[in-house]
Structures are given as C-alpha cells and as structure tokens.
Amino acid sequence: MLPTISKALEMKLVELRKTLHRHPELSGKEFQTASRMKKFLWEIPEVQIVENIGGNGMIALFDSGKPGPSIMLRCDMDALPIEETNEFLHKSVNDGVAHKCGHDGHMAIIAGVAAMLGANPIASGKVALLFQPEEENGRGAERVLQHSFFETFSPDLVFALHNLPGFEENTVISREGCFASASRGMIIKLFGSTSHAAHPEQGRSPVNVVSGLLTGLTELPNLHSNFDDYCLVTIIHARIGERAFGTTPDEAVVMATLRSYLDSDMAKLTRNAEQLVQELCRQYKIEFEWEYTEVYPATLNESRANDLIKNAARLAGCEFVEIAEPFKWSEDFGRFTQKYPGAVFGMGVGVEHAGLHHNDYDFNDKIIPSAIAVFLNIIKLVNGFKK
Ligand SMILES: [Zn+2]
Numbered sequence: 001m002l003p004t005i006s007k008a009l010e011m012k013l014v015e016l017r018k019t020l021h022r023h024p025e026l027s028g029k030e031f032q033t034a035s036r037m038k039k040f041l042w043e044i045p046e047v048q049i050v051e052n053i054g055g056n057g058m059i060a061l062f063d064s065g066k067p068g069p070s071i072m073l074r075c076d077m078d079a080l081p082i083e084e085t086n087e088f089l090h091k092s093v094n095d096g097v098a099h100k101c102g103h104d105g106h107m108a109i110i111a112g113v114a115a116m117l118g119a120n121p122i123a124s125g126k127v128a129l130l131f132q133p134e135e136e137n138g139r140g141a142e143r144v145l146q147h148s149f150f151e152t153f154s155p156d157l158v159f160a161l162h163n164l165p166g167f168e169e170n171t172v173i174s175r176e177g178c179f180a181s182a183s184r185g186m187i188i189k190l191f192g193s194t195s196h197a198a199h200p201e202q203g204r205s206p207v208n209v210v211s212g213l214l215t216g217l218t219e220l221p222n223l224h225s226n227f228d229d230y231c232l233v234t235i236i237h238a239r240i241g242e243r244a245f246g247t248t249p250d251e252a253v254v255m256a257t258l259r260s261y262l263d264s265d266m267a268k269l270t271r272n273a274e275q276l277v278q279e280l281c282r283q284y285k286i287e288f289e290w291e292y293t294e295v296y297p298a299t300l301n302e303s304r305a306n307d308l309i310k311n312a313a314r315l316a317g318c319e320f321v322e323i324a325e326p327f328k329w330s331e332d333f334g335r336f337t338q339k340y341p342g343a344v345f346g347m348g349v350g351v352e353h354a355g356l357h358h359n360d361y362d363f364n365d366k367i368i369p370s371a372i373a374v375f376l377n378i379i380k381l382v383n384g385f386k387k
C-alpha cells in the first residue's frame with residue numbers, strides 16, 4: 001500500500017509554498033529559499049542533507065542501507081524578474097521578483113516527498129531529492145552536476161515535474177523521446193565605421209547585415225533540408241547605431257533564440273546561423289563576433305522512465321496524457337537526461353490557469369497531493385517501501 005498524505009502535511013506544505021511565494025529570489029540568489037528548505041528538511045528523520053550543491057542547491061538523501069537502484073527527483077528553486085499583479089495575502093514582498101513559473105510549488109511537492117520518505121522508509125537503494133538553483137538562466141543543472149556528490153552518486157533514474165497551465169488539474173503529461181526543446185540565445189555583434197549621413201558610401205554601415213539577419217535567421221529552418229525534426233529561430237532584439245540623424249551607424253546587435261527538438265539539429269542550426277553571419281559580413285565588409293547564452297539541451301524522456309511515470313500516474317489515480325509533439329520551451333533538466341536515464345513530466349494546473357511567466361500566474365496548490373503521490377508511486381515501483 002502507498003502511504004497516504006495526511007491533511008495536516010498537505011496544509012503544512014501549502015503554508016510552505018505560500019511562504020516561498022512571498023519571498024521569491026532570482027536565479028543564483030536563492031539564499032533565504034535554501035535556508036527555508038533546509039529548516040523544513042532538518043525536521044525529517046533519517047535524512048542526510050548535502051548543502052551548497054551548485055550554489056544554493058541542496059540534496060536530501062534517503063539511504064535504505066540495502067543495495068538497490070538509486071533515483072533522483074529534482075525540483076527548481078528560483079523565481080523570475082517579473083512584477084506580480086496579484087493581490088492575495090501571499091503576494092511577493094520583493095519588488096519586481098515573483099514565483100511566476102511555480103518553482104515554489106515544485107519545492108513544496110519535493111519537500112512533501114521528503115516528509116513522506118522520513119515517515120515511510122524505502123526498502124532498497126537510495127533516493128536523492130535535489131533542490132536545484134538557477135533553472136531560469138539555464139546554469140543550475142550544469143553547476144549542480146559539477147559537485148563532488150555526483151562522483152559517488154550515479155542515479156539509475158532521474159525525474160522532475162513541471163506544472164502546466166492549459167491542462168486539466170492533476171493530469172500527468174509526458175511522452176517518450178524529446179519532451180522539451182533544446183534552445184540557446186545567440187548574440188551577434190556587428191562593427192563597421194560611421195560616416196556623414198549625407199555620404200553613406202564613405203562609411204561601413206551594418207544596416208544591410210542586420211536586415212539580412214532579421215529575415216535570414218528566421219528562414220533558416222525552411223531554407224535548409226538537413227534538419228531531422230522541428231527547428232525555430234525567433235528574433236528577440238535588434239539595435240543599430242545611435243539616434244543621430246547626421247551620422248550613419250557603425251555598430252549593431254542582433255539577438256535571436258534558436259530552438260530544436262533534437263540536439264543534433266541544434267548543432268546544424270547553430271552552424272547555419274554562423275555561416276549566414278559570416279556570408280553577410282563578408283559581403284558588406286563588416287566585422288563581427290557572436291556569443292551564446294542560456295544554452296539548454298533537449299530534455300529526453302527515456303522509454304523506461306516514461307513507462308514508470310505512466311504507471312505511477314495510474315496508481316495515483318491521475319489521468320495520463322501522452323502528448324504527440326514535444327514542448328517548444330526548454331528546461332535545464334536536459335542536462336541530467338544527457339547524463340542519466342530519466343524523464344520529466346508535466347502536471348496540469350487547470351485549462352484556464354494563467355500561463356507560466358505571466359504576471360498574474362500563481363501555482364495551484366490543489367495539485368500538491370497528487371504530484372507527491374505520483375513521485376511516491378515511482379519510488380514504490382523502483383525502490384519499494386519497507387511496509
Ligand atoms: Zn520558467
């Protein structure tokens with residue numbers, strides 16, 4: 001039998017979630033968040049806590065003392081630079097910062113799993129619960145993986161959950177293969193030389209390169225037939241010269257986000273984008289440099305892990321939705337699935353629920369018990385419980 005989540009624990013977790021929501025912290029600055037989580041975890045019997053994992057992260061480790069599979073469940077800790085427009089009691093007290101992706105809820109769920117594992121020891125192997133910082137900037141998972149903890153702990157399976165507006169409350173959403181896309185921000189800097197605006201022929205303006213990039217980058221996925229699956233380029237920012245009507249511009253910058261379902265396609269798309277920059281700059285005699293930011297690999301759901309999620313959802317009484325297409329957004333959990341077999345799944349928070357990163361979004365606490373139940377069923381199927 002699966003241990004049941006008491007009403008008292010549920011209320012405690014909702015309170016924790018609202019406290020986390022009231023005190024959101026940006027990526028890399030999750031100091032108070034970490035100490036709040038540590039305080040909660042310290043009350044749990046039989047847990048080993050490893051602090052300062054990849055910055056403000058921590059791991060709560062449950063060891064059965066018996067051989068068996070090791071699994072890791074991960075939640076994310078950071079909030080976003082978004083001004084909250086909601087007026088509820090747990091409204092963010094930090095100006096311009098708010099939990100608009102529901103990471104406060106993800107932490108409450110994993111804290112709930114920790115409380116349940118403290119009261120109901122696992123029968124075999126180990127379960128590591130990871131509280132991961134810096135998800136929103138794509139750096140957290142990579143930093144976490146550099147910690148010495150992973151030199152001795154090599155999970156057989158890794159799992160994570162993300163809440164999903166647009167889906168019925170408590171439905172579990174997953175698919176085998178790519179779940180969330182690979183993406184990266186490309187920053188292209190262009191350097192020419194100014195001239196009098198009456199004599200543009202005397203200068204080297206980057207205008208033509210910018211205009212070639214705005215259309216050319218966007219068209220890359222259609223122009224090249226060498227992609228195996230979906231790709232997308234979105235222009236997100238461009239700037240040319242200064243507001244000086246007597247002078248032609250010398251510098252410009254173009255920023256775009258590259259996306260693909262497959263990491264192999266991301267490599268091709270990146271090469272195609274770089275070639276386009278080189279060709280246009282050669283044509284118009286413009287110097288250039290590029291850099292990448294917020295690089296996320298694709299999150300790949302391994303078939304066994306996906307099956308476990310499906311079975312755990314059924315056992316938890318949640319409807320399971322196998323989506324046909326991957327999500328176009330990215331999740332830095334892809335760093336873990338690059339290294340270990342595993343899967344990330346979504347849990348619906350309501351069809352009409354405000355979208356992720358919207359300024360009126362708030363996590364739906366009603367999914368906390370079912371999300372914990374799905375995770376506990378995964379643990380039951382993999383590690384088992386002593387009683
Ligand atoms: Zn987010």
Ligand SMILES: [Zn+2]
Pocket residue numbers: 076101102103135162
């Ligand atoms: Zn998120």
